Amino acid sequence: GIFRTKSFNESIPVFEEILLSSDVGITATNEIIKRLRESRIDYKTEEDTIHFISKILTNILDAVEEKKRETSPPYTILSVGVNGTGKTTTLVKLANHFKNKGENVLLVASDTYRPAGVEQLSIWGKMIGVDVLKSQKGQDPAAVAFDAIESAFSKNYSVVLIDTAGRLHTKKNLMEELKKVKNVLNKKRRDLPHDIFLVLDATTGQNALSQAEIFKDSLDVTGVILTKIDGTAKGGIIFAISLEVGIPVRYIGTGENVEDLIEFDPKIFVASLFE
Amino acid sequence: NITTRLGEIFKSLKKKGKLSKKDVEKGLKDIRLALLEADVNYKVVKEFIERLKKNATGERVLNSFTPGETLLKVVFEELTNFLSPKEKIEIKTDGKPGIVMLIGLQGSGKTTTAVKIAHFLRKKGKESLLVPCDLKRPAAVEQLMIMAEMDKLPFYKIREKTIAKIGLNAVSFARKEGLSPVILDTAGRLHIDDTMIDELINLKKLLNPKEILLVLDSMTGQDAVNIGLEFQKKVDFNGIVLTKMDGDARGGAAFSLRYVTSRPIKLIGTGEKPDDLELFHAERMTSRILG
Numbered sequence A: 001g002i003f004r005t006k007s008f009n010e011s012i013p014v015f016e017e018i019l020l021s022s023d024v025g026i027t028a029t030n031e032i033i034k035r036l037r038e039s040r041i042d043y044k045t046e047e048d049t050i051h052f053i054s055k056i057l058t059n060i061l062d063a064v065e066e067k068k069r070e071t072s073p074p075y076t077i078l079s080v081g082v083n084g085t086g087k088t089t090t091l092v093k094l095a096n097h098f099k100n101k102g103e104n105v106l107l108v109a110s111d112t113y114r115p116a117g118v119e120q121l122s123i124w125g126k127m128i129g130v131d132v133l134k135s136q137k138g139q140d141p142a143a144v145a146f147d148a149i150e151s152a153f154s155k156n157y158s159v160v161l162i163d164t165a166g167r168l169h170t171k172k173n174l175m176e177e178l179k180k181v182k183n184v185l186n187k188k189r190r191d192l193p194h195d196i197f198l199v200l201d202a203t204t205g206q207n208a209l210s211q212a213e214i215f216k217d218s219l220d221v222t223g224v225i226l227t228k229i230d231g232t233a234k235g236g237i238i239f240a241i242s243l244e245v246g247i248p249v250r251y252i253g254t255g256e257n258v259e260d261l262i263e264f265d266p267k268i269f270v271a272s273l274f275e
Numbered sequence B: 001n002i003t004t005r006l007g008e009i010f011k012s013l014k015k016k017g018k019l020s021k022k023d024v025e026k027g028l029k030d031i032r033l034a035l036l037e038a039d040v041n042y043k044v045v046k047e048f049i050e051r052l053k054k055n056a057t058g059e060r061v062l063n064s065f066t067p068g069e070t071l072l073k074v075v076f077e078e079l080t081n082f083l084s085p086k087e088k089i090e091i092k093t094d095g096k097p098g099i100v101m102l103i104g105l106q107g108s109g110k111t112t113t114a115v116k117i118a119h120f121l122r123k124k125g126k127e128s129l130l131v132p133c134d135l136k137r138p139a140a141v142e143q144l145m146i147m148a149e150m151d152k153l154p155f156y157k158i159r160e161k162t163i164a165k166i167g168l169n170a171v172s173f174a175r176k177e178g179l180s181p182v183i184l185d186t187a188g189r190l191h192i193d194d195t196m197i198d199e200l201i202n203l204k205k206l207l208n209p210k211e212i213l214l215v216l217d218s219m220t221g222q223d224a225v226n227i228g229l230e231f232q233k234k235v236d237f238n239g240i241v242l243t244k245m246d247g248d249a250r251g252g253a254a255f256s257l258r259y260v261t262s263r264p265i266k267l268i269g270t271g272e273k274p275d276d277l278e279l280f281h282a283e284r285m286t287s288r289i290l291g
């Protein structure tokens, strides 16, 4: 087995190594080990230990789960995050997912900064048969978001997915730009946007925690989408994010194709840590 | 937070005056935590601390009048020593034309870095040819073309349908036009995707690039070791570029990567513009990792 040891105390350092090498981080790992020790359960076999550890981990993720709430159309999602994490590709996957459910989807290319950013989204839109609202070069993303909602009202789109340019959380003016997009949506209608998804790359280390903290502070992010889990990274940072920032994971990106998106399942994710 | 942690280690060691071996062990334990928080790989930290133990429990630290300071100095020097390239940093551009190939994971910053390198070389009097070798990602070719246009850098307009043909024709075009080096921007790929890795191996065999750079996101976590070793084993590279260093990631992945592959970190990306590229500086990286 993984632990190759009989005693519970001997398995602790092995377990610690699994957590640390999965990017769980020191603080969250210590919290998890603490809960494990406090449990005082009599572990007779390795199966027992893994079973109980899995329960602790799953509980951490379940603690931030939220019930899906009712939203009035258009269900509006804003996709945000640092550069290169997979925001644009993930939004395309979501668009495809909602289109297959029969929704009338609008993709909004409000990344007016990245060279060929609008082009990238519009090519994808054609490939999956979803309308793309293209912005003008250098147009203010807040203005594009405004136009998108106007268009959604007049053309009856039921789902609006807004892409934004990647930006480091440390760049204050860029974070302000995002706040402005959110405020414009709020002003258009108080319930918009319904979801703000922070797209995180599973290969990112402890910096993902700072990203989560700052994006949450600034925009009150409602969910995390963890991408590139098809690599060898484990994405353990989500335990730290659950414990310290309290944002639930909603979807996982498992590849570069449009169908490579799954709804987040805590049990399956925890099981994959021990593979 | 590394700054407060190192500050704590320092304070508690300072109060002690002469250090016992036990004090040094406690200090090293705290340094281990600091390195883990900075994203240095778990196994690399283990080995590094073992090495440090030998130097840190020697005469220099135990007999120093300011042992706390001396211990931190030893750590700083060891880390910097590891990070420093053993030769002067340069991009190999010799050849008629020279060939530079950029490889790495999805989204690490290869396309942007290709443009930065062309810009950097032009400042040194070399006119390179930017060649798009990513036919997979929607608008990848346009992205490179637009960036090249904006910075007035030579760009190879492709008509070919395969990477191999693009490479060969771009090289003869460069030779004809007196452009060197050719900079190949490849598609992002996983180190465990055999088909895509084979594509790189074939391109390398065909064109024999003298400079292959692994472009790695500086916020990469524990997985940096897997990524580095797999790319090295299957394709090999002779240098590393760390991107997005304008963020606040501590960059411990850089140390892990250097430690396990022994390849030099040559350049760092510090923004999204063509001139946001700097030569790697080991001491600055050490302070960043240690906070």
Ligand SMILES: Nc1nc2c(ncn2[C@@H]2O[C@H](COP(=O)(O)OP(=O)(O)OP(=O)(O)O)[C@@H](O)[C@H]2O)c(=O)[nH]1
Pocket: A081, A082, A083, A084, A085, A086, A087, A088, A089, A090, A111, A114, A164, A165, A166, A167, A227, A228, A229, A230, A231, A252, A253, A254, A255, A256, A260, B106, B107, B137, B188, B190
């Ligand atoms: N393997 C893998 N690659 C992915 C995944 N999601 C996105 N990618 C790839 O990651 C790269 C970056 O994706 P983008 O969608 O352009 O990322 P972005 O966040 O929009 O980038 P910026 O707009 O520049 O900040 C592309 O090569 C995608 O194909 C995933 O789940 N797995």
Ligand SMILES: Nc1nc2c(ncn2[C@@H]2O[C@H](COP(=O)(O)OP(=O)(O)OP(=O)(O)O)[C@@H](O)[C@H]2O)c(=O)[nH]1
Pocket: A083, A084, A114, A166, A168, B104, B105, B106, B107, B108, B109, B110, B111, B112, B113, B134, B137, B140, B186, B187, B188, B189, B243, B244, B245, B246, B247, B268, B269, B270, B271, B272, B276
């Ligand atoms: N802040 C910052 N952003 C960077 C840096 N390097 C690249 N980027 C951004 O990171 C994102 C991804 O860059 P790309 O050059 O498209 O990355 P790539 O490796 O070519 O991506 P794929 O081709 O999809 O694998 C873009 O938004 C870039 O502007 C950097 O040093 N700093």
Ligand SMILES: [Mg+2]
Pocket: A087, A088, A089, A111, A117, A164, A165, A166
């Ligand atoms: Mg994008």
Ligand SMILES: [Mg+2]
Pocket: B110, B111, B112, B134, B140, B185, B186, B187, B188
């Ligand atoms: Mg690219």
